[in-house]
Amino acid sequence: MSWKNRRLAKSLWVFHASASPCNNCDIEILDLLTPRYDVERFGIKLVGSIRHADVLLVTGIMNDKVAPRLRRLYEQAPRPVFVVGIGACPTTRCCFKESYNVSPGRGDVIPVDLYVEGCPPKPEAMIDAIVKLVGVLNG
Amino acid sequence: MSKTVVPVGPFHPLLEEAEFFRLHVDGETVTDIDVDIGYMHRGHEFISERKTFTQSIFLVERICGICSTSHPIAFVHAVEDVDDVDIPIRAAYIRTLIGELERIHSHLLWLGLAGHFIGYDTLWMWAWRYREPILEIFETITGNRNHYGMMRVGGVARDVPPEAVPPLLETLELVERKMDMIAKAAADDPVLRTRLKGVGVLSRQAAVDYCAVGPTARASGVAIDVRKDEPKDAYGLVDFKVIVLENGDVYDKLVVRILEIVESVKIVRQCLERLKTAPGPILNDVKETSAGEGIGRYEAPRGEVFHYVRTDGSNRPLRHKVRAPSYVNIPTCAASCKGIPLADALITLASVDPCYCCTERAIHIVGEGGVRAQVDLAQLSRQKTERLRREIHG
Amino acid sequence: MAERNHFLDGLEGKIGRTAAKKGRLYFEVAVKDLHDVVRHLFLGQGCRLSTASAMEMRRGLEVLYHFSHDATGRYYCPRVVLTDLEDPKMPSIAPIIKGAEWIEREISELFGIVFEGHPWPERLLTRDHPHPPDRPLRLRRKP
């Protein structure tokens, strides 16, 4: 099994799903692909279709309207797939806690494997999170 | 070919945010557009009514990530408008400095994404490469790449020490040189010109009808710019040009934004020079605001941001209405996206530089019902998918 | 101040209580005169509809339209008060200004105000929402 994991660790294809964020984390994710932080060095590529993806990057507080669609998106991804919550929104819904549109106790929309803190998290923090994910894969 | 419905969104590489456009397509030409927003709203006005003015600034900042200082400036203008509060000269310069730097980084961001949308990744990488120094300037002045938390009612939170100014000027020098290179790569490239010229034209009359604002309106010949119409902060003291072009296609929207970047660099340089010498405090502390109404507006990178605040004497707003520029710019796609090929429709949607999370800060109050059962949500969504599939294969 | 009155001189009978501030003018308008005032501001003087904000007050539902006169940088805000809280009705200005469609759909969704003559009176933000809250912005004060 570890050979397959090592292959997966070296070529993580990322799909970006934005569930009602303030789109700052989305821009920081795109920042990762640009010359300054270029994650293609680790073999990470942004893919257009969920079928091609290994890692599902979720940003935002997953409000009531987008939650069922996010759930369906998660079910469409071929296994093994990891879910990474980017920013403070997926973890604690930071300043939108009292908002109307998220019914309390919605932690069960999709199982999140890795949280990256920060509003928005610095690109270096996101790369560090990816390295930890790769470390977990390599066992 | 039967009339098919191309669902763009909610998760689609064209849009960083979740949006749902149903393009009714006949063959390759788009006949009708049905915009379904609502995936993004988090209820800002509902929450801000429970926060004091200073707390609410941090909330208002998170309405939109890429124009994250336009909303606080407009909100602060609204609160100051209730009592006609004046701010010190140094604070005015710092506010204009932050606002213009954000215009540069936001326009560069859109320029890169426009290149990405039409498959021209080299332009994307170049534009975003020279956006990084701007974010570095932000990090030195405010401590964070976005969400700066700089604005306060009556002034600014942090000062720009005079010795920090010279390195900022050098970085600005580098960005200005590279901007000419990018402007040449984008504006004079023949293939890009044929791809974008005459695409998704928004006529002047349509821009006036839909009350469009910002670069979308200025590219169609409507000369409106809050910085010139109602100069607040330091916009009265710095000199700059308002760029207005005529034929309103995607190519003109590109050129308007590039020229605006050049203007912003000039404004930032003037602000930095004067910050070296302008003395005085950076905050007039406002103890309390009287009852009344206040309108605050600011020229965000995408157009005029409008905040309306009604106060009843306490330090919490009674009513706080926010209207972002994309709220009026996105419907213009109904006028400019009809009858053109699918590929053009998508770049025209993106040419308005839509920011959906701004558009949807509306408010609701949670219904009395308890926690919604997980089952019926998924079930409702499945019904909709069946309806959509029948519609597509209808 | 005189210059501002000249701006609205075409509407003598229709202007109620006015409150003027630096660069802003709020004035009350009756429901039936709304169309004339909007036509005068939008078509006559070339103002741009920025947005409309609704609010529930003790004396009724107040809808405040914000018109920006870009040449001079001033805001003109006609205010309409609807006393009937149970079933508020208003003439829609969308036929005159296409840009007002979205804002009127949003207000009707949040406040329950019915805009007569609106080309497409459907929900804006809570369409296909699994559990759309009904008229959430009303303060639930029993009339």
Place this chain on the structure above:
Amino acid sequence: MNATLLFDVFVFPGVLFTAVLGLLAGWLDRKVSARFQYRVGPPVFQNFNDFFKLLGKETILVKSGVPWLFIAAPLAGFAVMSLVATAVGTALFSGRTVGADLLVVMYLLMFYSVLIFLGGASPGNVFSSLGAGREVKLLLADELPFILVCLVPIIRSGYQIKLSAILAAQNEHGMFIGSVSGAMAFVAGLLAVQAKMALPPFHIPEAETELVAGPFMEYGGPLLAFWKLNQFMMFAVFPFLLILLFWGGFPLAGLGVLWGVLKYLLILVLMIIIKNTNPRLRTDTAIAFFWKVLSPLALAAVVLAVLGV
């Protein structure tokens, strides 16, 4: 006889060699494109990692589509691409013809585009059927110039259609690219090949930001691995085809190898430069470009070739 045939098909110029060379050429393309964009670019074995990772993933069959066609298309595509590689490779390297001449190669390449169309249309997905439709439009556009371009070496080598015969004619009379018609045909052929490989500015079927992933949207796991492998094998097959038809082969003796490798790299770098300096064209502008610009150029080359210039 069949032992060497098996060796040809499966090892040397056939599957194994083309796959490895294709994946390395694909890496070179990604690396040079990254350098164009001031980026560092992926490590050398990135494409191999991607391929083996995709093999390990789960395959999802779409209920609403045609499952058997959904699976058959990429595998048939792989077979077609390895056949073309074998035919071109054996003629190029060892001068033997393995039962395939230029007409068969042209037919197989056209059949590969039809396979992409079938693969895209089989699942009922809106985006992939639109992408499949665009694939056929692109095929319609670039097929005419490609056929005209292939006519020129046939005419210049005395109406021979055997690949080895074309190569032999070039060894005697000198490379076709030297002549005026040969050079024009080579330029037209380079652009037609750029469209056949769906590289920018002609990557219209797989426009990532418009149609998500075009015909390959519903593919995941091993099937997607084969589609990607086919695309990378094209990086090896098409430059070899151009070298064979216009540049006088790839002798395996002594100094000739260096000259052959240089020709291959030159064609590859030309494609990468075209790829990185042009945005995507719209379908109708692409068709207009091929029919109004490239076809007359190729037609002129054919006329000149007939006149013997």
